[in-house]
Amino acid sequence: MQDLGKFFKDAAESIVNLDNVKATELAQQAIDEDLNLLEVVEKGFGEGIKKVGDLWDEGEFFLPELMRGAQIMQEAIDILTPKLRESGHTRKTRGTVIMATIEGDIHSIGKTIVGTILRANGFEVIDLGVDVKAEKIVDEAIKQNATLIGVSTLLTTTMVNQKKVLDLLEEKNLRKKIKIMLGGAPVTAKWALEDCKADGFADNAVEAAKVAKNLLK
Numbered sequence: 001m002q003d004l005g006k007f008f009k010d011a012a013e014s015i016v017n018l019d020n021v022k023a024t025e026l027a028q029q030a031i032d033e034d035l036n037l038l039e040v041v042e043k044g045f046g047e048g049i050k051k052v053g054d055l056w057d058e059g060e061f062f063l064p065e066l067m068r069g070a071q072i073m074q075e076a077i078d079i080l081t082p083k084l085r086e087s088g089h090t091r092k093t094r095g096t097v098i099m100a101t102i103e104g105d106i107h108s109i110g111k112t113i114v115g116t117i118l119r120a121n122g123f124e125v126i127d128l129g130v131d132v133k134a135e136k137i138v139d140e141a142i143k144q145n146a147t148l149i150g151v152s153t154l155l156t157t158t159m160v161n162q163k164k165v166l167d168l169l170e171e172k173n174l175r176k177k178i179k180i181m182l183g184g185a186p187v188t189a190k191w192a193l194e195d196c197k198a199d200g201f202a203d204n205a206v207e208a209a210k211v212a213k214n215l216l217k
């Protein structure tokens with residue numbers, strides 16, 4: 001295998017250059033060469049999408065480019081997902097987890113990665129998608145007999161909606177029965193654990209799986 005650092009750099013650059021052919025080629029190569037796919041996502045493609053965000057911040061990229069970058073990142077992740085799922089060692093389910101991006105927010109990439117890694121770690125994951133109301137999340141958790149809810153948000157303006165899920169669980173007397181963890185780029189441990197009083201917080205997918213395992217032990 002060539003230099004791993006260079007591979008990650010090429011993967012990041014394929015997103016920044018909006019080169020979908022290169023990105024999908026590299027995703028396939030990562031599978032063929034049996035690389036650590038989570039590292040490929042986080043140190044490679046993930047760095048690329050962050051750079052795209054910076055370029056957007058700096059006014060170098062406009063919304064269509066930002067959208068295209070996200071779409072290419074998703075295409076690469078779609079290629080890696082089946083293999084990422086297989087990489088879990090535990091086959092016995094550790095419990096059912098409801099994942100969603102909260103109401104008002106359509107960012108899906110981080111939430112989807114967390115869901116994929118949880119699946120790889122033996123959890124049954126039901127992904128409700130994006131822009132999901134607190135009521136729907138709680139209703140679905142009850143219906144599916146879930147023991148953990150994971151709520152993602154990337155916007156500071158929608159963080160407050162994460163708290164609605166906790167308030168609802170409290171209202172329905174389900175706080176002990178159903179655990180909840182919060183995440184997403186602007187979410188801090190203080191917000192999740194102190195302000196919302198959630199059971200868990202993680203700032204990346206690997207950590208999220210560790211937190212979930214601890215919560216459902």
Ligand code: B12
Pocket residue numbers: 046049050051052053054057066067070071104105106107108109110111113114149150151152153154155156157181182183184185186201202203204205206208
């Ligand atoms: C890609 C992107 C988009 C894409 C999203 C495509 C998609 N399908 O998701 C598009 C172009 C659609 C988009 C739209 C918008 N975006 Co946008 N976007 C981004 C960008 C560049 C990257 C986000 C991303 O995917 N990161 C990669 C993933 C892997 O990281 P992550 O989400 O943080 O997830 C990791 C962790 O946080 C954690 N995690 C995530 N979720 C969870 C959940 C749980 C339970 C746990 C435990 C852990 C966890 O694990 C993940 C994996 O390691 C960021 C900039 C940036 N640098 O982050 C802006 C950014 C998030 N967007 C921003 C904005 C403002 C918007 C828009 C409002 C723009 C507009 N004016 O229309 C709209 C949103 C409209 C809406 N109502 O939602 C701002 C938010 C600012 C703020 N502080 O609120 C950012 C920060 C850009 C900026 N610097 O201004 N965006």
